[in-house]
Amino acid sequence: MNESLLELTLEIIKAKSENPPGNESEVADIIKSRLKNYLNFKEIITGKDRINLIFGEGLDLVFNGHMDTVPIGNGWNHNPYGEYTEGKIYGRGASDMKGALSSLIISIEDIVDNGQKDLLKKCKFAFVADEEAGSKYGTKAILNEIKGKYGIVMEGSVLNEKIYIRPGVRGSLWLKIVSYGKSAHSSNPESGINAVMNLAEILIGLKNMKLNYKKHPYLPDPTMSLGTTIRGGEKINVIPDYAEATIDIRTITGMDNNEILSEIENRIKRLKNINDSIDFEILKIEENPAAEISLTSEIIKKAKKVINEVAGYSPGIMGGTGSNDASHMILNGTETLVLGPGDFVNDHAHGKDEFITLERLEKFVKIYGGLIKYA
Numbered sequence: 001m002n003e004s005l006l007e008l009t010l011e012i013i014k015a016k017s018e019n020p021p022g023n024e025s026e027v028a029d030i031i032k033s034r035l036k037n038y039l040n041f042k043e044i045i046t047g048k049d050r051i052n053l054i055f056g057e058g059l060d061l062v063f064n065g066h067m068d069t070v071p072i073g074n075g076w077n078h079n080p081y082g083e084y085t086e087g088k089i090y091g092r093g094a095s096d097m098k099g100a101l102s103s104l105i106i107s108i109e110d111i112v113d114n115g116q117k118d119l120l121k122k123c124k125f126a127f128v129a130d131e132e133a134g135s136k137y138g139t140k141a142i143l144n145e146i147k148g149k150y151g152i153v154m155e156g157s158v159l160n161e162k163i164y165i166r167p168g169v170r171g172s173l174w175l176k177i178v179s180y181g182k183s184a185h186s187s188n189p190e191s192g193i194n195a196v197m198n199l200a201e202i203l204i205g206l207k208n209m210k211l212n213y214k215k216h217p218y219l220p221d222p223t224m225s226l227g228t229t230i231r232g233g234e235k236i237n238v239i240p241d242y243a244e245a246t247i248d249i250r251t252i253t254g255m256d257n258n259e260i261l262s263e264i265e266n267r268i269k270r271l272k273n274i275n276d277s278i279d280f281e282i283l284k285i286e287e288n289p290a291a292e293i294s295l296t297s298e299i300i301k302k303a304k305k306v307i308n309e310v311a312g313y314s315p316g317i318m319g320g321t322g323s324n325d326a327s328h329m330i331l332n333g334t335e336t337l338v339l340g341p342g343d344f345v346n347d348h349a350h351g352k353d354e355f356i357t358l359e360r361l362e363k364f365v366k367i368y369g370g371l372i373k374y375a
């Protein structure tokens with residue numbers, strides 16, 4: 001059992017970095033104290049308590065891992081600040097992705113301990129902020145600092161203890177639909193316009209909308225989740241003059257966000273032909289395009305070779321449902337692969353009792369170490 005790997009993972013999980021509110025300073029302090037003696041580093045502050053750390057100056061291979069986590073939430077049976085039981089490390093961020101951070105840190109330390117410090121020269125190691133809330137204070141803000149030939153984003157690529165590689169990620173398009181009405185006393189509803197009811201009509205009207213796309217060889221089909229949040233109305237006896245709902249659309253490469261937006265707009269306009277009191281606005285909250293690298297990329301060859309050496313098999317290709325920082329790096333010209341110890345189906349990432357197995361983290365110490373060696 002790798003004691004130092006276990007200790008470091010528990011230490012990083014214990015350091016709070018829930019986002020929202022967003023504060024990476026505790027985690028950043030731990031990472032700085034571990035790596036500052038081995039590599040030059042740069043600290044890029046992008047907001048109050050929003051910290052990005054970049055170690056090393058190599059441009060051949062850039063590692064990217066996020067330090068923030070989603071909020072802890074309720075209902076845990078294990079300690080959300082870190083607990084080790086029967087091979088599993090529990091805690092918020094264990095799988096997504098504090099475990100991966102500690103695998104990378106230990107792999108760097110092992111390389112130094114083996115007297116191979118020169119191997120680190122070809123790499124850059126970025127520990128970033130804000131991935132869980134859109135990356136505005138993280139990867140998106142520091143893209144030029146983390147541009148390299150190849151990249152690894154350490155999001156999970158394991159399923160049922162089998163390691164995969166993810167050469168592409170879906171994109172996301174987050175929208176807010178606002179419905180405007182006219183307030184009135186609800187004992188006399190005819191004198192007002194009910195924004196909530198109009199919003200309900202809009203959402204139901206969009207239910208049958210089909211997204212236009214060409215099936216992708218490995219990414220899952222695009223999805224549209226309507227009304228993921230909904231808000232409106234102030235008082236039981238007042239006709240509401242305002243209501244809003246969010247829509248979470250996940251796209252694949254080849255789709256055009258503007259086309260999606262105009263399709264939504266046209267559909268709502270058609271509803272207006274039946275109900276002319278509908279008064280709406282569509283706001284774009286966040287937009288991250290889908291992106292992929294060529295299956296013949298060198299980084300895929302290197303990853304396959306290393307995984308073969310460590311795990312004894314050639315990894316298959318996984319098309320995860322989520323989107324992540326890899327898309328920003330790919331679109332910025334860095335051929336980036338998603339490769340990490342997390343298993344998003346089985347680890348309860350973002351849920352209660354999130355965990356990762358120590359065995360997987362041990363494997364990824366070797367995998368990340370191998371990638372550094374072949375960079």
Ligand SMILES: [Zn+2]
Nearest residue numbers: 096097131155
């Ligand atoms: Zn993540």
